[in-house]
Amino acid sequence: MTSSSRKTNPHLERLQLLRPFAGRLALGLLFMVLTVMVQLAYPKAIAYFIDGMSEKKSESWFIMLGSLMLGVFILQAIATTLRYYLFESTGYMIVTRIRRQLFGALIGKKISFFDRHNVGELSNRLTADVEVLHETLTMGAAISLRCLCILIGGVTMLLIISPALTLMLAFFIPASLLLSHWGGKRIRKHSRNMQQSQADCGKTAYEHLANIRLVHAFNQGRTAARRYGQSTEDALNVSLSTTRMMAAFRGWSIFLVYMSLLVTLWFGAKLILEDALTIGELTAFILYSTMVTDAASAVTDFWSEWMRTIGATERIFELIGEQEEIAPPVAALALQGNVAFRDVVFAYPERPDKLALRGISFTIAAGEKIALVGASGAGKSTIASMLLGFYEAQQGSIGFDGTVLTPANASAMRDNIAIVEQEPSLFSGSIYENIAFAVSEREASLEEVMAAARLANAHDFIQAFPQGYETIVGERGVQLSGGQKQRVAIARALLRNPRILILDEATSALDSASEVQVQNALDKLMAGRTTIIIAHRYSTIVKADRILVLEQGRIAQQGSHRELMQDTAGLYHYLMENQLAQYKTISEAHAEAA
Template sequence: MAVTVLIQLAYPKALSYFIDNINVQKDMAWFSSLALIMLAVLAVQAVAATARYYIFESTGYMIVTRIRRQLYAALIGQPIRFFDKHHVGELNNRLTADVEVLHDTLTMGMAVSLRCLCVFIGGVVMLLTISPALCLMLVFFLPATLIIGKMTGKVYRKRARLMRDGQAECGKVAHEHFSNIRLVHAFSQQRTARARYAGATEHALSLSVSSSALFALFRGGSSFLVYLALLGTLWFGARLIGQGVLSVGDLTAFILYASMVTEAAGAIGEFWNAWMRTIGATEWIFEVVNSDRAPGAAKGEAHGEVRLQGNLAFNDVVFSYPERPDAQALKGIGFSIAAGETIALVGASGAGKSTIASLILGFYQPDSGSIAFDGIEAHAMPLAGIRSKLAIVEQEPSLFSGSIFENIAFAVAERGVTLDEVKAAAALAFAHDFISGFPDGYDTVVGERGAQLSGGQKQRIAIARALLRDPRILILDEATSALDSASELQVQRALDTLMQGRTTIIIAHRFSTIVKADRILVLDQGRLAQQGTHAQLVAQQDGLYFQLMRHQLARAGAQPVAA
């Protein structure tokens, strides 16, 4: 950059020398020598410009890649409450589009501004050496350009943040509909989807257009000041030539230097506005990367060896979701589970069953009360160590779009997993046979969220994943409720294998699943209403459990329906 700037600053002086000596030098050898020198200088400038461009561009890509990695690491480590507040589509947009905004500013924008700053300083020095009197014409115009750039930069920063928020909202709407594309088509809601996206993009467009208008006013005003400065320079320069104080070559050089300086000043002001836009667009990124608002994430990554027998206790736990602080999901829940015991959580929707599972997994922390594993309070143990002894099988298993092997091996984070280990877990989950029947076997790609597999197949892969983890405490969240009878039978066999010797917490509504539990906890609006065995609770016909189960009991022929 220094080389290119020095050569650029030498041009007007060389041109001045050429103009003032063109009538003096009559020998063509002088012109040829000057042309060869200029050719060599141009070659050096071309090499320097190429190197400058490559270095700035590649460095910008490296910086942006590093920031993207840092942002992803910060996002993936955020506690679950963070993802309750921020939509996945929004985060995706932040990770891609928002980070990309930095590239242009950090590469050619930064390179051009630094070069313009050097040209500006060098040009001012050259102007003063040619004619201090002419420089008076620029004293007003240059500061005015810089001041206008600074004033508009503040506005750009605010507008840029609003624009990025608008773009993030567009990403959120698009991701939401793409993620539920089957539902959109099933209910013929393409028109609604288009309307919602059009509304989001219209808002983003209005912000962009208003910012463009402001930017256009700045460019127009800066351009007017530049040409006004040059016009004034020409007028005053012509007077100085008439007085014999200045030569034609010096005036030509002065105009060229003045053009450089005014152009550089405009570019610096423009870069300042671009930098303010970039800061406004990326403030959220650096807030996430640099903030300490994720203590749960830091705790979750703190590894430590934890040995659990499988005893679990809730001690007067009160909890409200961060987004609904006024509505208590759990209201003084207290119970204990012995190692190896199977517990069923029963209750109407919203009673707090899944909330208990989320607290056990450490997704949230109780507002008051405590959770203890083997008599030790959870907050005194490393969260990653606790989670290494837990596993969950959900109603709709969460599968990645990779291979079956990758989805089962996902259970173990601390080391690599061999194919034999995965096959052994799949065999215990009664999944090996259907996996082997695929042409690609364990390398079969399951598609997004396991779209290429049936419900029973997905469930058995999730069970194989849990078996490979070898947990001490197992959570089954409606693990068979979405399956047909044949698939349920196969999955239940796999679950029976998985549950052997483990503390098991079953969230279920089906009588066939609940009746197998050693003990049943009945929840009602965040409180523990009843607990006991199936026989004990059925005998209490005025109790909540009987009211919840009486229709299923009647169908099963286990108990007549009370009038």
């Protein structure tokens, strides 16, 4: 269901988050009612005390009244403690729940979604944007509800004490509510802009910190600081604009509060002079009127905060609401490894006018090793992405063992596929965790992980680390060498035990010594498996049973290395001749140096 089709009221949408915690909140409301009752009784008790002094009551009367009030205050303190705990802890529970929902929505998005959105921005949504809900939705809402009860109760007490004096305040409460309504709409818009500007700051910071080695390598520290400074300057301007709005709103609210107090004192003094009111009653009235104006101010403040929350979290609920249509689960498929592309036409969603694949057709038999060769941008990696079901073809179809790949069965198909990339994707955790990541439905045992590492020629170097398989590899595996990272990735693929293997430039970034070790591991990995090799290196390509030569999204040639080299006018011959010439030049240079 997309956000455009959802008609949920944004206020109800936020309040629905409270439903799973109704029991805790009901108990919190009970304690809140107790505190409100005590607070409303307090001014009347003060008036009773003052008028008692005027009547010169006995000392025992004052002791009895003081003891009673002490007991009530103890009860209020206990109720306040429990109320605070219940609402505050529920707020944390709701934030945790929302973070999980948002992360689940994000992790389930199609790859094309992440082509359009920056990871730094999405991370900011998970942290700063979600946190806005904590104070407003539970504690803030509870305080506002408490203030509303005080407002109603206080007005009732004011009417009991002096209807005439109460009428003098009638103007100020509606004026405060109108001010809240006026400010709320504007604050919501400002808050959404402020959250977006903060997300943009997070995006800029993430991009430069994630590529910190590149920043240092090109001496771009000042440029990075300047770009982040500009994004923070933009965010500051938006924040200052929002702050000016909030400041004006709060200023006018305070003005209304003190004006109401001034009017109360002036008219109350007049009633005392006319013997229509006692000093104790005026004192109680002032306390109640202060409660009422403070409560009205708190309610209007909450409304502005609530509208700020609505604006700040709009994007969160859009992302959660934009959940992809989830197809019914497909039973696990045990593939033999046959692959077929039939007239596949594809363009990336962000570049719909530029075709990446133009009517690609080929078949791969189970256990066959196919190499994809071509210049950058020819479509090699696109074919790998299509095999993994990351994108859907605009025309044509992709099949495995005669079954057409669809969004509904893509997950089941991927259970039979593993990929080893040129720059392996590693998490910052331990080596064990990175290898065990291959198994999704259960926890891989250490023995299984070690067995896979031995086959990948990785066990020895792993055991040489002081922490062995618990060695932390750092972000993107920065603590490992290129060859070590590749062998960890190969061990991960071996543990998955796939029928279809994709090798995306798996050895192109390695030195000769590392390539030998990695290639030996790859030979074990490829044995008996359907393998699609994306490669430029001659040593890797010649091992393929068949080679597909791609040019601008089409298959220009296909055949064995020997067959293709015989076509001296062909693209493959040109590519290989250039590469062999480079190898010859490098070899001669090494020989002369020796």
